Amino acid sequence: MKVLVAVKRVVDYNVKVRAKGDGSDVDLNNVKMAINPFCEIAVEEAVRLKEAGVASEVIAVSIGEKPCQEQIRTALALGADRGIHVETEGKVEPLVVAKLLKGVVDKEEPQLVILGKQSIDGDNNQTGQMLGALANMAQGTFASEVKVDGDKVNVTREVDGGLQTVSLKLPAIVTTDLRLNEPRYASLPNIMKAKKKQLDVFSPADLGVEVTSHIEQVKVEPPAERQAGIKVADVAELVDKLKNEAKVI
Amino acid sequence: MALDFDSARLPNPHLTESHHAWRQQLRRFIDAEIMPHADDWDEAGHIPDTLWPKAAAVGLLGLGYPEAYGGTLEGIDSWHAWIAQEELARIGAGGIPASLMVHGIGLPPVMFWGSETMKQTVAPAVLAGSKHISLGITEPDGGSDVASIRTTAVREGDSFIVNGSKTFITGGMRADWVSTAVRTGEAGARGISMLLIPTDAEGFSRTALPRKQGWWASDTATLYFDNVRVPADQLIGPENQGFWVIMTNFNRERMAMAAGMEAMARVCLEEAVTWAQQRQTFGKRLADHQVIRHKIARMKQLINATQSNIRLCFESIEADQANPGDIALLKVQASETLEYCAREAMQILGGMGYLRGNRVERIYREVRVNAIGGGSEEIMRDLAARQYGL
Ligand SMILES: Cc1cc2nc3c(=O)[nH]c(=O)nc-3n(C[C@H](O)[C@H](O)[C@H](O)COP(=O)(O)OP(=O)(O)OC[C@H]3O[C@@H](n4cnc5c(N)ncnc54)[C@H](O)[C@@H]3O)c2cc1C
Numbered sequence: 001m002k003v004l005v006a007v008k009r010v011v012d013y014n015v016k017v018r019a020k021g022d023g024s025d026v027d028l029n030n031v032k033m034a035i036n037p038f039c040e041i042a043v044e045e046a047v048r049l050k051e052a053g054v055a056s057e058v059i060a061v062s063i064g065e066k067p068c069q070e071q072i073r074t075a076l077a078l079g080a081d082r083g084i085h086v087e088t089e090g091k092v093e094p095l096v097v098a099k100l101l102k103g104v105v106d107k108e109e110p111q112l113v114i115l116g117k118q119s120i121d122g123d124n125n126q127t128g129q130m131l132g133a134l135a136n137m138a139q140g141t142f143a144s145e146v147k148v149d150g151d152k153v154n155v156t157r158e159v160d161g162g163l164q165t166v167s168l169k170l171p172a173i174v175t176t177d178l179r180l181n182e183p184r185y186a187s188l189p190n191i192m193k194a195k196k197k198q199l200d201v202f203s204p205a206d207l208g209v210e211v212t213s214h215i216e217q218v219k220v221e222p223p224a225e226r227q228a229g230i231k232v233a234d235v236a237e238l239v240d241k242l243k244n245e246a247k248v249i
Numbered sequence: 250m251a252l253d254f255d256s257a258r259l260p261n262p263h264l265t266e267s268h269h270a271w272r273q274q275l276r277r278f279i280d281a282e283i284m285p286h287a288d289d290w291d292e293a294g295h296i297p298d299t300l301w302p303k304a305a306a307v308g309l310l311g312l313g314y315p316e317a318y319g320g321t322l323e324g325i326d327s328w329h330a331w332i333a334q335e336e337l338a339r340i341g342a343g344g345i346p347a348s349l350m351v352h353g354i355g356l357p358p359v360m361f362w363g364s365e366t367m368k369q370t371v372a373p374a375v376l377a378g379s380k381h382i383s384l385g386i387t388e389p390d391g392g393s394d395v396a397s398i399r400t401t402a403v404r405e406g407d408s409f410i411v412n413g414s415k416t417f418i419t420g421g422m423r424a425d426w427v428s429t430a431v432r433t434g435e436a437g438a439r440g441i442s443m444l445l446i447p448t449d450a451e452g453f454s455r456t457a458l459p460r461k462q463g464w465w466a467s468d469t470a471t472l473y474f475d476n477v478r479v480p481a482d483q484l485i486g487p488e489n490q491g492f493w494v495i496m497t498n499f500n501r502e503r504m505a506m507a508a509g510m511e512a513m514a515r516v517c518l519e520e521a522v523t524w525a526q527q528r529q530t531f532g533k534r535l536a537d538h539q540v541i542r543h544k545i546a547r548m549k550q551l552i553n554a555t556q557s558n559i560r561l562c563f564e565s566i567e568a569d570q571a572n573p574g575d576i577a578l579l580k581v582q583a584s585e586t587l588e589y590c591a592r593e594a595m596q597i598l599g600g601m602g603y604l605r606g607n608r609v610e611r612i613y614r615e616v617r618v619n620a621i622g623g624g625s626e627e628i629m630r631d632l633a634a635r636q637y638g639l
Contacts, residue, residue: 032255034273070266077270186274188308188329189321191267 001148001170003046003055004110006101007039007075009068010121019220026121026220035071038116040078041176044183045146046114047079054148057081059108063088063100069199076194077186083199084108086207093215094122096204098130103207105135110171112153117142117175128175138168142177252522254339257515257549259556263328263564271329275336278307287342288606290466294459296348301378304349309333311376314360318372327563331508338512341608343615344466346509351420351467354502355382358428358443358494362486367445371426383424385415385446385472386495392417393628395430395495396438400474402431404481409433409444411452411477417622421470422457424448429474430491438492443485452477463614500573502623503580504562510583510619511555513612517587517594518548520609524598535597544593551586558582574636577629584620591616 011017011026012034020027035043049055060075061084062068072083086100105113113135118125132139140146140155144163147154148170157164158177186194204211232238242249251257282303290296304310305319312333314320337346352375359371359382374380388398400413411431418427427446434440446453452475461469486494522545525536535541558579565571591613595602602609620626 070269073266074270074273077274185278185307186270187306188271188274188312188325189316191270191274191308192321192324194270195267195324 001049001055001112002108002110003049003058004101004105004108004113005039005042005046005058005060005075005080006113006115006127007043007060007062007068007071008036008116008119008121009033009062009064009071010036010119013037013120019222023219023221025217033067033070035074036116036119036121038118038120038176038178039071039075040116040183041178041180042114042116042174043075043078043080044181045143045174045176046112047184048181049112049146049148050079050081055112059084059110061086061101061104063092063097065089072199073191073194074186076197076199077191078184079190080197082197085199085201087201087203088211091213091217092211093213094124094126095130095214096209096211097127098134099209100204100207101127101131102134103204103209104202105131105137107207112148112170113137113173114146115173115175117177128173132173135171135173137171137173139173139175140166140168141175143174144177144179146174146180252518252545252549254512254515254519257518257552258335259553259560261328261560263326263560267324268328268332272332272336275307275309275333276339278303278309279336279340283340283345287340287345288611291342291344291611292465292605294465295468296345296466300349301381303378305376305378310350310352310378314356314372314376318360318368319376320372327504327567330505331559331563334505334508335512338509339516341513341516342466342611343509343513343618344464347419347464348423348467350505351384352376352382353505354384354498355420355424355426355428357498357501358384358485359445361497362443362494363445364482367483367485371445374425380425381420381423382426382428383418383420384498385418385421385427385429387415387417389414389416389471393625396441396492397436398430398432398441400429400431402433402442402444402479404433405478407481408478409481409483411444411446411474411479414471414473416471417458418470418472419464419467421455421472422468424470427472428485430495433491434489440489441491441495442488443491443494444479445483445485446474446477446479450477450479461618463611463616463618465614496573499624500571500576503576503629504559504566506619506623507555507559507562507576507579507583510587511552511559513615514548514552514555514583514587514590516608517590517612518545518552520602520607521545521548521590521594521597524601528599541597544597548590548593551589555579555583555586572636574633577624577632577636580624581626581629584616584626587612587619588616 012032018027046058058080060080062072063086115128142158143155144158145156151170153168153172311320315322375382402409402411429444429446431444433442454473455470458469528535562579594609
């Protein structure tokens with residue numbers, strides 16, 4: 001069984017992002033980049049399926065500018081077998097990403113596509129679902145457990161108020177939630193071996209997709225700064241402030 | 250440009266994708282497996298046995314050793330090694346890398362000069378983290394004057410009979426083998442050999458040196474050899490050529506120490522700046538007082554100089570043109586930088602920094618071992634003066 005995993009290059013989760021001075025975007029100049037954490041979980045899940053003998057090949061795909069090949073290499077170091085880079089310019093919105101992934105799905109015909117539920121930069125949470133619709137494949141989103149069973153995959157989903165298990169007919173789409181697994185570290189030997197793994201580059205045109213845009217980013221601003229706290233002398237003062245200033249009791 | 254650990258690193262054009270990936274993965278490993286425990290391990294005076302196999306799995310122990318022995322060598326250069334030293338130093342508890350990576354000084358003599366059988370016996374187990382190897386040069390009678398060591402190895406048939414003692418041996422309590430400097434010939438540098446001594450040999454004993462100013466998490470020991478019989482094929486390199494093995498090995502150790510010291514200085518900078526930007530005194534931020542600003546600027550100045558010097562020395566090593574004098578002076582440059590940065594970071598943190606449980610306080614205690622071990626500042630300057638033909 002072939003598994004396709006999507007990985008996105010995003011600002012490292014440890015970085016405190018800043019808005020650009022003119023408010024046009026987040027400042028990405030000299031900022032540390034990494035694989036989107038949910039995508040990393042997707043790669044881990046795919047690699048575990050391969051180690052369990054369920055998957056025969058794991059292909060990591062990323063869409064973006066040239067530097068995103070770094071994240072593909074990380075996926076290869078984590079255990080993916082080969083990589084595909086769809087080279088685009090500037091921002092691409094979820095619908096376009098989904099269309100490009102659909103192009104890759106048509107080419108590779110994977111039985112399972114695993115994506116992160118969302119990326120921590122745009123927080124859109126749309127690509128997996130859109131791909132499901134475009135490719136006409138069943139989808140199990142927000143997965144906390146994935147079990148392949150013959151021509152089906154059982155996906156336990158983290159829904160409001162509990163867990164829901166759905167059984168999907170393969171080929172299917174899974175998007176990962178935080179608790180699905182704990183990704184491993186890529187070891188130094190695997191980082192070095194990843195340099196030699198196959199990485200093919202396609203343009204959107206190769207996949208028959210036109211890059212269009214429906215969304216205009218109007219403004220990016222930092223969240224309001226939190227006010228400093230104060231110390232109260234005693235319980236009476238606290239109650240007074242909660243009642244009369246904060247008006248919460 | 251900010252002054253945190255990563256931003257305060259000067260650009261290095263030699264770094265490629267595999268270097269960035271290595272830093273990223275190693276940092277994840279350290280942040281998850283070591284950082285949260287650093288203070289506890291330091292206070293407890295040791296690191297858990299389970300850390301070695303984990304460090305082996307991530308590729309840390311095998312960095313720079315041939316694949317045939319369980320290491321990673323193909324495509325590896327000095328920059329991967331520098332990154333490992335930096336990331337380990339970032340923990341801010343020198344005893345942890347000193348103990349975890351002590352094979353970095355114990356194993357190279359075996360790898361470069363040992364027999365194939367010896368390499369096969371020792372290297373795979375050490376690089377997998379299941380066995381340990383230390384380096385035994387220093388003796389109770391002296392460390393700086395390596396040419397005067399007194400531990401003897403006298404030939405008796407197919408064996409050497411070893412008598413004497415080694416002290417300050419890092420990893421000595423855990424070691425399964427010690428790459429040991431012994432006297433096999435005449436007085437002076439030309440009568441020294443390196444011998445691989447297994448610590449389960451009869452007549453071998455050891456005691457811990459547990460109460461130290463720094464490197465708390467590292468086990469340091471005194472070793473005793475009382476008529477220890479060692480097969481002659483355990484010689485590392487030719488008989489009476491040990492001094493050159495030791496001197497070559499020192500270059501590697503000094504580069505690693507310099508890289509670690511610069512990175513620890515950078516931790517001090519990071520911690521001092523963070524505090525100076527939030528602490529208010531006399532109605533303004535500490536960082537707004539000129540005296541403090543100059544301290545911080547000088548920290549960065551010394552760090553910049555040390556980093557540039559490390560890069561230059563690694564470049565010359567990569568080009569096979571290393572100059573031991575330059576490396577010796579780099580070690581001094583790095584320990585002086587660390588000393589200044591640790592001192593000033595402590596001053597800036599004030600009483601808060603004096604309390605145990607923070608990186609600056611720990612690093613402050615690691616300054617002297619770096620300025621003395623692996624060749625003291627005085628000896629480094631002396632060596633350089635000789636190298637430069639003064
Ligand atoms: C925590 C720790 C771990 C160590 N780990 C190891 C290890 O794993 N293996 C190992 O072999 N050794 C190890 N050492 C020993 C270390 O290498 C020695 O301490 C060092 O080489 C200095 O030797 P010494 O302590 O005998 O000092 P000495 O040689 O007695 O020197 C004392 C002082 O005099 C100065 N001095 C000496 N000669 C001269 C001179 N000619 N001119 C001017 N000044 C001079 C020195 O610079 C030093 O300041 C370790 C030391 C420490 C503290």
